[in-house]
Amino acid sequence: MTAPDPQTLAERYFHEAVTDVAQCHERPRVLGLIASTDKPSMAYARATKQRFLDVGMDYDLEQLSRLDLEARILEANSDPSVHGIFVYFPVFGNQQDDYLRNLITFTKDIEAGSQYWVRKLYANDRFAIAGDPSKKALLPCTPLAIVKLLVELRVYGDPSIKPGALSKPLSGKQVTIFNRSEVIGRPLAVMMSNDGAEVFSFDEHGPLKFVDAKPSECNITRRKALAGSDIVITGVPSAGFAHIEADEVTSKAIGINFSSIQNFSDAAAEKVSLFIPRVGPMTVAMCMRNTLRLYRHFHMGTPDD
């Protein structure tokens, strides 16, 4: 069955953002860059912008040619009036998107999708700058958003228990994730297994098992992984490989889809105990959180550098 709207689940974080913005000595300013011209992408971009404006931040949305994006990112990196950069992917739909993602300077990478931040997660390095414990590292937005949705749904127990705390809040849970991208699927498997879950991570080449943030080879079938899973998370932007049928999931499971298309069949979405069809609003909330953290770490009181 369908769970509360993620927009509602994210409300607490939007309120936190309003409070945090009020403590900034200027309005944090985010630059959103979109190379797509299709209507759903533009509608999503305008909705993101509106959410940032709603909590009191500035958000300039620029539409530009994909071939101008590289130069624009480099320009924004060195523009002191820009505190955060948000690029709407996919752009080229190939390796060049990763190149662009890594081009964003880490001090403005509010999605925390660049290798600078993801490496820290994999190395369990909690600080933004080596040797400076006053600046906490960022976590990539969408994996963090999924963890926070589970916190709001009390899957992590009491919301006051922080993910990553020593308590292993997902201890005893089995999770299956369809997607092992560097930006979402792999970081998510690391984070959830670090919180105590046994995670089966599938991509088109097969599964890996993550325990205590470490991957190992495994030969589990998709059907067996799904049958034993308390949480099933899908993010495959094409029909086929990840499509979940009702007979593959249990009625106790929680289902989350973060793909732009629905990877759960209607019957599967209906069968599970809770189904969350989109993560977007929580991702935006986590982007705001990251924006404010970067602002405090790197831009506060230094408007000219």
Next chain:
Amino acid sequence: MTAPDPQTLAERYFHEAVTDVAQCHERPRVLGLIASTDKPSMAYARATKQRFLDVGMDYDLEQLSRLDLEARILEANSDPSVHGIFVYFPVFGNQQDDYLRNLITFTKDIEAGSQYWVRKLYANDRFAIAGDPSKKALLPCTPLAIVKLLVELRVYGDPSIKPGALSKPLSGKQVTIFNRSEVIGRPLAVMMSNDGAEVFSFDEHGPLKFVDAKPSECNITRRKALAGSDIVITGVPSAGFAHIEADEVTSKAIGINFSSIQNFSDAAAEKVSLFIPRVGPMTVAMCMRNTLRLYRHFHMGTPDD
């Protein structure tokens, strides 16, 4: 028709490497890391090793599990006895390979495939370290190998004319490249267009045109691009998309294939004026050149740091 063997074309660079190694005060040491166990990959790895040994360098070839590669790269990055790191890709065959490639510290990245070096090429930044003109930047190995093959074949005119010199040695030439990867196809299009060629770069999403190192959108058909091309370069590791038939190329064209499979039909390979079926030996020669440059820049006389 088939051109001289790339092994022969690379001889001059192997001789150069022997001379350069003799001037090092210790033997430069490269660590080769291979996660594959299939026979052709291992044979290629052993052949690479032998070429390095032949010119007087040390080359340790380690076979390891793909899941151990990340930790091993980080360890080698900080091991002062390792001067260069060579990883045999593909490993995971997905985005994680780019993650691993970018994990290699730039001072040991002899393939120059990490974003540190590729960014410098795109920015036309010729120095390894900003502000230090004594240390020249590296160029990614395989694109450089292809340019050097064309130098040896006198397509660049006299071999003493350096690619990238003001003279625009490829002025008036049209080039078609099938592959726009971040490690080979895109850097190659930038390099060859910077040398004066008009380059049509195809990937599965369509073409881009590169002139003077800058891309622009274009709608040219594959057939038209090929019909007008003096040089046709293919690097698509699957059948289908890039397969070149004889009626698509002219008999004046030069054909180069750098894919692990042949993208030219036998008839197409026979029809063109020169066909080079593999680039590997020249790539190895360029890796050596990069190894020696990195050794001089970053490891010479500082064995303990």
